[in-house]
Amino acid sequence: MAGSVAGPAAGSAAAIRQAEIAVEQVYVDRVYARLAELRSEAVAMRDKGYERGHGAAGEAMLEQATMLFERDVMVRHASRLLQALDAESEGLVFGRLDLVGGETIYVGRLGIRDAEFDTLVVDWRAPAAAPFYEATADEPMGVIRRRVIRCSGQSVVDIDDDLLITADVPEHIRVVGEGALLASMTRARGTAMRDILATIQREQHEAIRAPAGGVTEITGGPGTGKTAVALHRVAHLLYRDRKRMGGAGVLVIGPSPTFMNYISRVLPSMGEDTADLRALGELLDGESSVRVDPAEVGEIKGTDRMRRVLSRAVRDTPPGAPTEFRVVYRGGVVKLGPEELAKLRRKVHNRVKTPNGAYGPAAEVLLDALWHKHRRFADPAVVGEEKEMFNDLVDRTEFRRFLVDWWPLVRPADVLGWLADPERLARAGQRVLSPTEVELLSRSWRQDGWSVADVALLDELRVLLGQPARRRRRGAEPQTLAGFDRGAPVRRRRPEHYDEYSHLVVDESQDLSPMQWRMVGRRGRYASWTLVGDPLQSSWPDLAEAAGAKDEALREAGRRRAFTLRTNYRNSAEIFALAVRVMAPEAPATEFPRAVRSTGIEPVVRQVGPAALESATVDGARELLSLVDGTVGVVTTMARTDEVRAWLADLLADERLHVVGSLESKGMEYDGVLVLEPAELIAESSSGRRTLYVALTRATQRLTVLATDPSWLPGN
Numbered sequence: 247m248a249g250s251v252a253g254p255a256a257g258s259a260a261a262i263r264q265a266e267i268a269v270e271q272v273y274v275d276r277v278y279a280r281l282a283e284l285r286s287e288a289v290a291m292r293d294k295g296y297e298r299g300h301g302a303a304g305e306a307m308l309e310q311a312t313m314l315f316e317r318d319v320m321v322r323h324a325s326r327l328l329q330a331l332d333a334e335s336e337g338l339v340f341g342r343l344d345l346v347g348g349e350t351i352y353v354g355r356l357g358i359r360d361a362e363f364d365t366l367v368v369d370w371r372a373p374a375a376a377p378f379y380e381a382t383a384d385e386p387m388g389v390i391r392r393r394v395i396r397c398s399g400q401s402v403v404d405i406d407d408d409l410l411i412t413a414d415v416p417e418h419i420r421v422v423g424e425g426a427l428l429a430s431m432t433r434a435r436g437t438a439m440r441d442i443l444a445t446i447q448r449e450q451h452e453a454i455r456a457p458a459g460g461v462t463e464i465t466g467g468p469g470t471g472k473t474a475v476a477l478h479r480v481a482h483l484l485y486r487d488r489k490r491m492g493g494a495g496v497l498v499i500g501p502s503p504t505f506m507n508y509i510s511r512v513l514p515s516m517g518e519d520t521a522d523l524r525a526l527g528e529l530l531d532g533e534s535s536v537r538v539d540p541a542e543v544g545e546i547k548g549t550d551r552m553r554r555v556l557s558r559a560v561r562d563t564p565p566g567a568p569t570e571f572r573v574v575y576r577g578g579v580v581k582l583g584p585e586e587l588a589k590l591r592r593k594v595h596n597r598v599k600t601p602n603g604a605y606g607p608a609a610e611v612l613l614d615a616l617w618h619k620h621r622r623f624a625d626p627a628v629v630g631e632e633k634e635m636f637n638d639l640v641d642r643t644e645f646r647r648f649l650v651d652w653w654p655l656v657r658p659a660d661v662l663g664w665l666a667d668p669e670r671l672a673r674a675g676q677r678v679l680s681p682t683e684v685e686l687l688s689r690s691w692r693q694d695g696w697s698v699a700d701v702a703l704l705d706e707l708r709v710l711l712g713q714p715a716r717r718r719r720r721g722a723e724p725q726t727l728a729g730f731d732r733g734a735p736v737r738r739r740r741p742e743h744y745d746e747y748s749h750l751v752v753d754e755s756q757d758l759s760p761m762q763w764r765m766v767g768r769r770g771r772y773a774s775w776t777l778v779g780d781p782l783q784s785s786w787p788d789l790a791e792a793a794g795a796k797d798e799a800l801r802e803a804g805r806r807r808a809f810t811l812r813t814n815y816r817n818s819a820e821i822f823a824l825a826v827r828v829m830a831p832e833a834p835a836t837e838f839p840r841a842v843r844s845t846g847i848e849p850v851v852r853q854v855g856p857a858a859l860e861s862a863t864v865d866g867a868r869e870l871l872s873l874v875d876g877t878v879g880v881v882t883t884m885a886r887t888d889e890v891r892a893w894l895a896d897l898l899a900d901e902r903l904h905v906v907g908s909l910e911s912k913g914m915e916y917d918g919v920l921v922l923e924p925a926e927l928i929a930e931s932s933s934g935r936r937t938l939y940v941a942l943t944r945a946t947q948r949l950t951v952l953a954t955d956p957s958w959l960p961g962n
């Protein structure tokens with residue numbers, strides 16, 4: 247879409263440009279005038295809705311109910327419309343197509359019709375807008391001129407044209423502009439990601455509008471627009487199939503809350519705010535974890551082996567559970583000792599898979615054991631019937647109290663907390679975890695709060711433990727233990743089932759551990775999927791193990807289609823060349839994307855002594871802040887982030903400066919990037935150079951690398 251083409255019409259380029267801007271301003275003014283009309287119609291509609299609701303008092307019941315329903319529908323519709331229009335008040339129109347035959351189409355964030363119901367603006371997702379993204383000079387799709395209109399608020403500030411059919415161009419079609427894509431790529435970055443509606447490229451559009459069903463995998467190197475494409479795809483899916491997508495909902499999963507925050511404005515800027523955006527540490531309702539484990543700990547917590555460990559852990563005796571039960575019955579003492587109770591516990595576990603649903607069976611097993619004990623040792627004259635004993639004990643406080651302590655309701659966090667005890671963990675991890683792994687894990691669980699990797703384990707435990715059994719109707723089954731059921735599970739805002747989403751988007755999917763794939767898979771058992779990733783940026787060490795877990799999560803999802811994006815829109819060519827130099831030796835067969843924007847500014851590599859690292863970091867960050875208009879990111883190892891933040895405490899008063907650990911930098915971008923100690927980033931985890939590759943590819947304009955150890959750069 248880029249590049250200026252000499253226009254066929256006469257006149258100086260600047261004058262033509264101004265004249266064309268004025269033409270578009272007239273149209274944009276018309277659109278906004280219509281928008282104002284639609285707004286007041288919506289407000290009137292809402293007011294009318296309320297009035298009708300209030301006036302309904304005293305009406306007959308049925309009529310009142312109908313009216314309230316009618317009012318609700320009306321108010322909801324009007325509010326939604328108002329909200330959507332509010333979100334669109336900037337840059338509502340961004341494109342124009344002049345077609346063979348004289349028709350002109352304006353493309354915008356939202357479809358708008360005039361009072362006569364004629365189209366003023368076509369929604370960018372409508373089929374009529376497709377040529378805006380897909381037409382090329384080789385395949386013009388009937389488009390003579392494609393125009394990108396750049397607005398600031400309601401004012402047209404620039405236009406940029408592509409002439410796709412050059413023969414017999416009508417006199418009134420004039421061509422101006424310097425390349426909307428390049429202008430967009432060069433713009434300074436703020437703290438929030440922007441939509442790319444006006445400059446979506448053809449290969450990206452194909453992935454955006456791919457069918458909803460099955461699994462759509464979008465791969466590509468750094469900066470190729472994978473995240474942007476995935477989010478625009480969500481807007482497209484909601485537009486095409488709002489009923490299905492909006493019903494069970496769309497879930498967008500990303501690596502960290504920082505990243506979710508960074509992308510959070512993209513969908514609302516397209517009028518879509520219904521998708522659920524969650525970081526991996528927030529997937530379990532009620533958990534919001536940000537702590538990242540040291541690599542060697544995270545790598546154990548993520549392996550598939552943890553399934554075995556956890557399923558054994560839920561069968562172990564809860565700490566503090568009583569080891570003996572004595573009860574006086576018909577003049578004798580009936581006793582169950584530690585070994586008998588352990589055997590009975592195993593029996594209950596074998597009978598019911600999910601312990602939290604086994605309260606009633608636990609009571610039955612205990613009563614049964616007590617009966618057999620009593621019958622064996624009691625005087626035949628007083629033995630009585632099994633049912634008599636059952637009815638007597640069942641209502642005794644001592645029995646109930648014992649049962650609650652012996653078979654408590656267990657929360658996932660309880661089990662993980664218990665595993666902070668190395669002895670218990672060693673039991674659960676027998677022949678699965680090495681002694682070193684037991685030590686590392688139990689130490690990690692002695693810390694306060696859960697890590698991001700723990701959330702997948704808590705989710706696994708949620709399923710292993712199950713929900714308490716539902717309350718049965720009293721008397722429905724005389725032999726059941728209705729009195730022991732703890733009642734229905736707590737009511738939740740969203741049901742806690744894992745198959746509730748219609749569509750799942752997983753960003754940075756190359757980083758999911760096998761345990762995380764299991765957690766994510768539960769939320770999309772009947773969903774369609776969009777997976778976004780780049781294997782070369784993976785921080786998970788065992789790619790084959792993760793691939794197996796991914797296949798398992800997608801087992802039911804149906805056909806897969808793949809798209810590869812090949813242009814890097816983020817990094818300057820100079821910056822990306824350095825990143826490729828670092829990565830290429832490790833991935834010789836890789837076809838790296840093409841970075842199309844050259845700035846002539848080479849990355850700066852500074853060799854410093856260890857004692858000078860702190861001052862060089864402060865100087866480097868200050869320098870970048872002065873050289874770029876937008877954000878600056880300082881990327882370091884996870885272990886060093888606090889230290890580096892302290893070094894930069896004064897400069898951090900500038901909101902443009904961010905200090906991020908290697909894993910926190912995933913998916914992010916900054917105009918200036920300072921990478922600290924690349925050799926440390928390589929040594930930080932078994933991902934090695936992949937971690938450094940991610941860090942180097944965060945920069946849009948300027949990159950500085952500070953190193954005390956030169957070994958990171960191949961050829962050095």
Ligand SMILES: Nc1ncnc2c1ncn2[C@@H]1O[C@H](COP(=O)(O)OP(=O)(O)OP(=O)(O)O)[C@@H](O)[C@H]1O
Nearest residue numbers: 442445446447468469470471472473474815816913
């Ligand atoms: N067609 C486009 N027009 C303008 N800007 C674009 C376009 N495509 C992508 N970009 C910009 O390029 C940058 C990188 O995009 P994005 O973050 O989606 O890439 P990514 O492939 O997810 O990167 P990574 O894998 O490194 O996280 C963003 O600033 C995005 O807005």
